[in-house]
Amino acid sequence: MSKLSHQPVLLTETLDALNLRSDGIYIDCTFGRGGHTKAILNHLEPAGQVLALDQDPEAVQVAQSIEDERLSIVHNTFAQLQATVEDNGWLGQINGILLDLGVSSPQLDDPTRGFSFMQDGPLDMRMNPNTGESVAQWLNTATATEIAKVLKDYGEERYAYRIARSIKMEPITTTSQLVNIIIKACPPSKEHKHPATRSFQALRIFINQELEQLQQVLTQTLNILAPHGRLVVISFHSLEDRIVKRFIRDKARGDKFPIHLPVTVKQLNPKLRIISKPIRASQTEINLNPRARSAILRVAERC
Numbered sequence: 001m002s003k004l005s006h007q008p009v010l011l012t013e014t015l016d017a018l019n020l021r022s023d024g025i026y027i028d029c030t031f032g033r034g035g036h037t038k039a040i041l042n043h044l045e046p047a048g049q050v051l052a053l054d055q056d057p058e059a060v061q062v063a064q065s066i067e068d069e070r071l072s073i074v075h076n077t078f079a080q081l082q083a084t085v086e087d088n089g090w091l092g093q094i095n096g097i098l099l100d101l102g103v104s105s106p107q108l109d110d111p112t113r114g115f116s117f118m119q120d121g122p123l124d125m126r127m128n129p130n131t132g133e134s135v136a137q138w139l140n141t142a143t144a145t146e147i148a149k150v151l152k153d154y155g156e157e158r159y160a161y162r163i164a165r166s167i168k169m170e171p172i173t174t175t176s177q178l179v180n181i182i183i184k185a186c187p188p189s190k191e192h193k194h195p196a197t198r199s200f201q202a203l204r205i206f207i208n209q210e211l212e213q214l215q216q217v218l219t220q221t222l223n224i225l226a227p228h229g230r231l232v233v234i235s236f237h238s239l240e241d242r243i244v245k246r247f248i249r250d251k252a253r254g255d256k257f258p259i260h261l262p263v264t265v266k267q268l269n270p271k272l273r274i275i276s277k278p279i280r281a282s283q284t285e286i287n288l289n290p291r292a293r294s295a296i297l298r299v300a301e302r303c
C-alpha cells in the first residue's frame with residue numbers, strides 16, 4: 001500500500017450497519033480517500049446516490065477524480081451537513097449517514113501537514129489548511145493557561161502546565177521543536193506511548209474544533225435521516241465516543257418527562273433506536289491495519 005493511501009476501517013461492519021438499499025441515498029461525511037464511499041457505491045444501482053463531504057481540499061480533489069454519476073462531493077465541514085442536504089432537497093430522505101472520525105493516513109503521513117510527531121514539518125494540523133489558524137500560530141498567541149487547558153481537556157496530559165510553560169519560552173514553528181519541548185518538560189517515563197502523543201492529539205482536536213463539530217452534526221442527523229435511516233459512527237478516542245454514545249442513548253430514551261408521570265413509549269417519542277452493541281475491529285483486521293485497534297463503531301436507526 002502506498003504511503004499516501006488510506007485503508008478503510010471496519011469496512012464490512014460499516015456496510016452491514018448501513019443496511020444498504022440498492023436505490024438508497026447515503027452520505028459519507030468523511031470521504032478521506034473514499035474507501036467507504038467506493039464500497040457503498042459498489043452496492044448501489046444506478047438509482048442510488050452518495051453525497052460525500054470532506055473539509056480537506058486534498059481529499060476533495062481525490063473524490064473529484066472519481067467518474068461516477070451517482071457520487072457528488074462537497075468541500076465543507078460536516079457541521080454544515082444539514083444546509084448541504086437542504087440544498088439538494090434531500091431533508092428527511094437519507095437512508096444512511098457515515099462518520100469515520102479523525103484524521104486519514106495521508107494526512108498523518110504527509111510531514112507538510114504537521115499532524116505527526118514522528119516527522120519534522122510545519123506545525124499546522126488543520127484539516128483544511130485554507131482556513132483558520134495553524135497550531136503554531138495559536139501557540140504563539142495563546143497564554144500558558146489557555147494552552148495547558150487544551151492539553152488537559154483534550155489530551156488528559158498530566159504535565160499540561162509544565163509543557164505549556166515551556167512552549168511559551170520560545171516561538172515555535174515546527175513539529176520537531178514542539179516534540180523536543182515536550183520531551184524536555186516531561187519526566188522520564190516507562191510508558192510505551194511517545195511523550196508527545198497526548199499533546200499532539202489535544203492540539204489537533206482543538207484546532208479543528210473536532211468535538212464541537214461532532215456534536216453539531218449528530219443533532220442535524222435527526223432532521224436528515226429518513227425513517228429507518230441509519231446513523232453509523234466510527235470513533236477513535238474516548239472523548240469522541242462518549243459524545244456519540246450519550247447522543248444515541250439520549251435520543252433512544254426520548255423526550256424527558258417528570259419522573260413520576262406515567263407515559264407510554266409513543267409519548268416518549270424516541271428519535272433513535274440502538275441497533276447493536278458497539279462494534280470493534282477483529283484481531284485479524286488489527287494485525288493488517290493497527291490503526292483499527294482503537295476504532296469503535298456505533299449504529300442507530302431513525303425511528
Ligand SMILES: C[S@@+](CC[C@H](N)C(=O)[O-])C[C@H]1O[C@@H](n2cnc3c(N)ncnc32)[C@H](O)[C@@H]1O
Nearest residue numbers: 008030032033034035036054055056077078100
Ligand atoms: C478517518 S478519515 C476517513 C477515511 C475514509 N473513510 C476512507 O475510507 O478513506 C477522516 C476524514 O474526515 C475528514 N474530516 C474530519 N473532520 C471533518 C469535518 N468536521 N468535516 C468534514 N470532514 C472532516 C478528514 O479531513 C479526513 O479526510
